Amino acid sequence: MDRLREMEVFVAIIERGSFSAASEKFGLSRAAVSRAVNSLEARLGAQLLARTTRSVRPTDAGMAYVEACRKLLDGITDAESHIAADPANPVGTLTISAPVQLGQRFIAPLVNAYTLRYPDVSVNAVYLDRPTRLLEEGVDIAIRIGHLEDSSTFAVGLGSVRRQTFASPAYLAEHGEPMHPRDLAAHHCVSFTGVSQPHEWMFYENNSKIPVRLQPRLIVNLAPAAVSAAQDGVGITQLLSYQAAAEVSSGNLVPILRAYEPESTPVNLLHVERRGTSGKIRSFVEFVTETLRNNAHLQCPSGVTTEGECIESQGNRESARDSGTHAQYLAPLNHSSDDSAEIRSSR
Incomplete structure (x- = not known):
């Protein structure tokens, strides 16, 4: 087996979680997959995988090597895409991550198209409510909710979301509507742990935080469950x-x-700088950006003009222009979690 195929097999073992899954992907025997790993470990003089009868996981050396393999394999795929294929028809494998509910509602239909x-x-396409590490996990594009800091990650602004408080008309008719956050102490509440702390909700008044302590009637860890409970008048x-x-x-x-909501939080599409010129990255960014910016449920972020183009952050305009992807600014990833959990930890 040649060295590149050994690298592909090694990456597949980590991404798919087993020797059997890697053997199925390439149509190889499990013994051939094992020989590929043994060959890599012998050549490198390091153990890449920790194996038991029930699981396989990368060692520290394996984590470092798999990223090197991904870079090399991505480079080959991109080179072949630029040389052998029509630029309007990119080729390769594109890995995308997004928060679960945002992904289900808005990203999955675009991925299908x-x-x-x-x-x-x-x-x-991977939908999960935790932050994916683009480089370490081989993710090409990540949709994130949250404020960004300085790093080498490119971000394309898509819109923004707000943390809001909801009740059913039937509940309000029976119990009345709270006029101030502190009135919630006299109401039944359903805490969704993805957005707020279970026993404390945060509001804002005159740019100051108003923490409100609660005794929730129900605590759930899924947004649809909270929606259902609120609709049912819980x-x-x-x-x-x-x-x-x-x-x-x-x-x-x-x-x-509504008067006590925090400011809106941006939604961004992230990709790493080294892949900025990839045809598959560029085509996906261009394919989804306008649609998501026009989505009525993603409010216009503060850094977007009336024409809908993102404004590059100060000091990084040149990098954004040179990246080859329109409407970009160089911005970092906030290491808090994706989806609603990222909102919770950013406030």
């Missing part, structure tokens, strides 16, 4: 604006305490 539009790109809940958008549109939930 992109896959149909570019049949030579194989897409690996109590008042706090969610991200898009998580209850359909229920607000249908009249099943009503936003309350």
Whole structure:
């Protein structure tokens, strides 16, 4: 087996979690997969995988080597894409991550349409409520909710979301509507742990935080469960604006305490600088950006002009222009978690 195929097999073992899954991907025997790993370890003089009868995981050396393998394999794929293929028809494997509910509602339909539009790109879409490490986990594009800091990650602004408080019309008719956050102490509440601390919700008044202590009637860890409970009149809940958008549109939930909401939080599409010129990256960014910026449930972020183009952050305009992808600014990843959990930890 040649060295590049050994690298591909090694990456597949880590990404798929087992020797058997890697053997299925390449149509190899499990023994051949094992020999590939043994060959790499012998050549490098280091153990790359820690193996037991039930699991396989990369060692520290394995984590460092798998990223080197991904860089090399990505480079080969991109080179072949630029030379052998029509630039309008990118090829390769594109790995995308997004928060679960945001992904289900807004990203998955675009991924499906992109896959149909570019049949030579194989897409690996991962929806999970934790921050993916782009370089370490081989993720090409990540959709993130949260404020960004300085790093070498490119961010394309897509919109913003707000943390809002909701109740059903039936609940408000029976219990009355709280006029101030502190009134919640006299109400039944449903805490969704992805957005707020279970026993303390945060509000803002005159740019000052107002922490409100609660004794929730119900605590859930899934946004749909909180939505369902609030619709059924169990109590008042706090969610991200898009998580209850359909229920607000249908009249099943009503936003309350609007004057005490925190500022909106940006939603960004992230990719790493070294892949900025990749055809598969560029095509996906261009394919989804306008649609997501026009999504009524993603409010316009503060750094977007009336024409909808992102404004580069100060001092990084040149880098953004040189990146080859329109409407970019150089900005870092906040290491708090994705989706609603990222909102919670950023406040």
